[in-house]
Amino acid sequence: MPIHEKSLIRPENLVTNDSLVIDGVDVSGHWSTFIRARTITDYNEAMEEEIAALPGGENIHRCWQCGSCTNACTVNAVNPEFNPRYWIYLIRQGLEEELLRDKDIIWQCVSCNKCTYACPRDVVPEGVMKATAHWLELKGHTPKSPSTHFDESFHDSIVRTGKIEEGRILLEFLKKTGQPLRQPWLEALVRGLVKRFPVFYLMRMGWNTVMRPRTRGWRRAGAAIEDYVQERKAGQARALGLDQEA
Amino acid sequence: MAGDLRKVAYYPGCALEGSGGPYDRSTKAVVKALGLEMTELDDWNCCGAMEVKNIDPQVQTYLSARNLAIAGDMGFKTVMAPCNGCYHNLKKAEHDLAHNPEAAGVNRRISAKAGHRAYEPGGVETIHALDWIKKAVGEEELARRAKGRLAGLKVANYYGCMYTRPRHIFPEKDKGPGSESTLKPHFMDDILAAAGATNVDFPLKTACCGGAHSLSDSDMSTKLVLNILTTAEACGAEVIATECPTCHTGLEMHQVRAEKVLGRRTSVRILYFTQLLGMALGLSARSVGVQENLSDPGDLLAEKGLG
Structure with a gap:
């Protein structure tokens, strides 16, 4: 019969001895599995405050580890490694090295807000996930995620025009993330459409090239938003102790 | 629910001008068939969807506040959004402006720089196309x-x-x-x-x-x-x-x-x-x-x- 708790310990920290006697007691074999002792000295005491300084992370200190967020999580149901409760624990303990093991999946939060709905402490775990993903990027632990590229294209489009041009953002996104436009499923979609109503789509494509969506009288609002965002970014860089140029 | 529900401001949002075109077309067709009336917001802007909040949540609040201010200036008490993203962001802005002083402050600041009146919460109610049809027409009709x-x-x-x-x-x-x-x-x-x-x-x-x-x-x-x-x-x-x-x-x-x-x-x-x-x-x-x-x-x- 397997020892279920074993699955909670990483394999490299489990030790089974073929023949070991301690104080006259034989502790060989499977039933005497040991967990390797470890001493943690490299706490990152600034991590919680730094993440709290980023948008969405403000309420992380309120968490009392009930696990409602992970229990409700959409992504956790697909990938059990995606565990907001655990990551909040690691951040608050300053266990940076442990957090970095999961650095490449934290950005995958889909913002469904099930965690925020379930949280009894108003932690807004969805925001904490975004702040954490942001922190990992700003600190250079991960490259910009596809999601961040998307957010930035989107934001830039709004600052410029007040609106979103879906086609333009799609192309820009595929280019930034190095993905080919010719993907079998995208082609299948377009083929299906064109077959059903070719004239309409040609007309709309032509129309969209000439008439770009734009909010009238937006210039000052766009500039005011950009000023504010730059100011906030400078403040965040200071809070994270980053070089302003970086 | 405030105001005359047979006449509301319409906030289509960017998606309904693009990939959500059929939603825009069908909403307009249903509204006409039911004898309801809606007027599109003048010079509306994108609500920020799911993306801008990741750059800065306060900016996302401002984006919706600007649209709510326009609805108010046009004399409407109710703005109807068929898109869940738009609807959510307008509702969230209404809530944050009333309960989060920082969000309200940033909204006043950006609005002043942008040269328009800052929206004050409580003036306009946002409803979804679902709420509107259910409440303004009703199941019996x-x-x-x-x-x-x-x-x-x-x-x-x-x-x-x-x-x-x-x-x-x-x-x-x-x-x-x-x-x-x-x-x-x-x-x-x-x-x-x-x-x-x-x-x-x-x-x-x-x-x-x-x-x-x-x-x-x-x-x-x-x-x-x-x-x-x-x-x-x-x-x-x-x-x-x-x-x-x-x-x-x-x-x-x-x-x-x-x-x-x-x-x-x-x-x-x-x-x-x-x-x-x-x-x-x-x-x-x-x-x-x-x-x-x-x-x-x-x-x-x-x-x-x-x-």
């Missing part, structure tokens, strides 16, 4: 006009994330009989049942389609969508009715992607609730924009004598 045209059509009603979560930005929901539920929403069920449809018992009404990462994490979205599609089929649905352009396009796109990438074929059809309602009111499939949908429900509609 809908049933009288629809004459059971959707009879025999089995529908799974899919509401998505942004219509009900998080609960605190929707103070009018969860208020007992007559109000919408955030856990088990039913307004779309009510409207389509009045139009004669058979609603199946669908447990994933408020599940997530992965719309925020539809492109940036396609594999995740495909899995989430496939789960919704197969569950709807297992519940006996022929159609999934949607109320959000991101969900709708996501379901259509990833239905194709699931087949091409995972080899999992599903045949449940996807239509906006306004398209179903429009056809129930006797409008043609063409006039509610069915031919603009990414997926083709033609055969099912023909079989049911719709369109």
